[in-house]
Amino acid sequence: MPANKQILLDNRPVGEASTSNFRLTSTETPELRDGQVLVKHHFLSLDPYMRGRMNDSKSYAVPQALGQVMGGGTVGEVVDSKSPKFRAGDMVVGMGGWQQYSVFDAEQLGALRKVDTTKVPLSYYLGAVGMPGVTAWYGLVRIIEPQAGQTVVVSAATGAVGSAFVALAKARGCRVVGVAGGPDKIAYAVDELGFDACMDYKQHRDAASLTAALKEACPQGIDGYFENVGGMVLDAVMPRMNDFGRIALCGMIAGYDGKPLPMTYPALILMSRLKIQGFIVSEHMEVWPEALNELAGHVASGKLKPRETIAQGLEAAPEAFLGLLKGKNVGKQLVKLI
Ligand SMILES: NC(=O)c1ccc[n+]([C@@H]2O[C@H](COP(=O)([O-])OP(=O)(O)OC[C@H]3O[C@@H](n4cnc5c(N)ncnc54)[C@H](OP(=O)(O)O)[C@@H]3O)[C@@H](O)[C@H]2O)c1
Known part of the structure; x- marks a missing residue:
């Protein structure tokens, strides 16, 4: 052997x-x-x-x-x-x-x-046609439930989940804005992945500064947010969420080393009547065939590269x-x- x-x-x-x-x-x-x-x-x-x-x-x-x-x-x-x-x-x-x-x-x-x-x-x-792709699909389709013309935002935008998310959200007629770290990732997000805009969180010293940049990139506010990071990025997105916005809480990588990640504006959940839902993709095996089928189709057609x-x-x-x-x-x- x-x-x-x-x-x-x-x-x-x-x-x-x-x-x-x-x-x-x-x-x-x-x-x-x-x-x-x-x-x-x-x-x-x-x-x-x-x-x-x-x-x-x-x-x-x-x-x-x-x-x-x-x-x-x-x-x-x-x-x-x-x-x-x-x-x-x-x-x-x-x-x-x-x-x-x-x-x-x-x-x-x-x-x-x-x-x-x-x-x-x-x-x-x-x-893209595996667990990370299905994760993007579940958060977008089942939690954010976007309508064509709505604005959705995703953090860790150029990663495995984020890059599948943009293809799925574009296929549903959304404006898609990313948050990622560094100029190379921003260029890749916009030039290759098809994001309408992408914010470099590393260029912002605090959440307020990133919120101001998001205001420009999302002039109609944010209807759906796919959270991969937590901390400063979540604090920056929350004030721009529209009433009845949906947040799919997928990951909080900024805190995986054990650092606490406090949420600065929980009152906005009430004031903007937000839905925030965490999920684990392996607990939703019933969606995998449909999600994998769509993801494979986007790869085959070149919409997901x-x-x-x-x-x-x-x-x-x-x-x-x-x-x-x-x-x-x-x-x-x-x-x-x-
Ligand atoms: N709930 C579920 O079932 C499920 C399933 C799969 C994945 N997830 C979660 O989804 C997220 C993305 O997973 P992935 O596989 O697609 O990983 P990935 O995005 O390919 O890689 C992780 C990215 O996170 C970003 N990052 C790391 N530390 C950060 C920090 N302190 N602040 C901001 N961004 C940071 C980095 O991108 P930048 O350079 O852009 O910062 C890094 O490239 C993770 O949080 C993961 O735990 C959840």
Whole structure:
């Protein structure tokens, strides 16, 4: 059986995560039992939720066990199968974790899904046509429920979720405004992703200054806000929300290292009669087929042209993950494992 390099969570971070929280190890892949499938991973997905799992505290994801392989989404190829459901050569997506190979129980519902790579590149099943894309879809379609002509705003605009969000919102006839960090990301958002405008939050010393910039970019106010960040950005958006506006609370990455993120203007929820709803995409599996179908269609038609930031080799995963938390990625952060 092939050797399998793995990255384990060695110890929990105190404050910021660091590479010393992880440990590289190697083991042999086990012999397959009946019903099992061996998958060779081509790409590993790195996602912000993994930071929450590194802590042993209440989060939307259960804590990652110490000494165990870091969990994570993977796409790859079936290389051996003792299940009638999968054959060697099938391309699949699953939660294989931070390792080169994984063994799946093919009978476990939803554990492993075959994917069609004729129109959609394999890696996109971890991004635009995968969990981040469905996340954008759920927050936009089910929580913000936009009408054509309305203005919607998304933070972390050029990331995996944000770049799917703009394609989905443009398809519904919205004015779409982003918030992202740095001039390169702003240019990419407007020139390539199709945002009507994008605000560079790093150019604003405080929330009031960003609110003023949003007033110019959103002259009709904001009807829907897709929140990925929290803190200063949320404080800047809230005063520009229209009456009966909707906020899909998807992520609060500015606080993932444990820093408290107070909300400065909660009274605006009442005054503007806002709906604010948090959600976890994995709790809404009923929308995935519809959402994935729409996302794959936008990729095939060229309306959704996601970028990827790809680190090479499993050993590069910890650095790439820490980079994602600091905004070094543009688009979906992946690790190429072959
Ligand atoms: N609720 C769910 O089910 C669910 C599912 C998937 C993802 N999420 C959440 O969705 C958000 C986006 O995820 P993603 O996979 O698309 O990640 P991503 O946007 O590809 O990468 C994270 C981005 O967050 C931004 N960021 C990091 N620290 C920041 C800070 N202090 N202030 C402002 N921005 C900061 C950076 O962009 P800039 O350089 O532009 O700052 C960075 O590139 C995350 O909060 C994630 O936890 C939630």
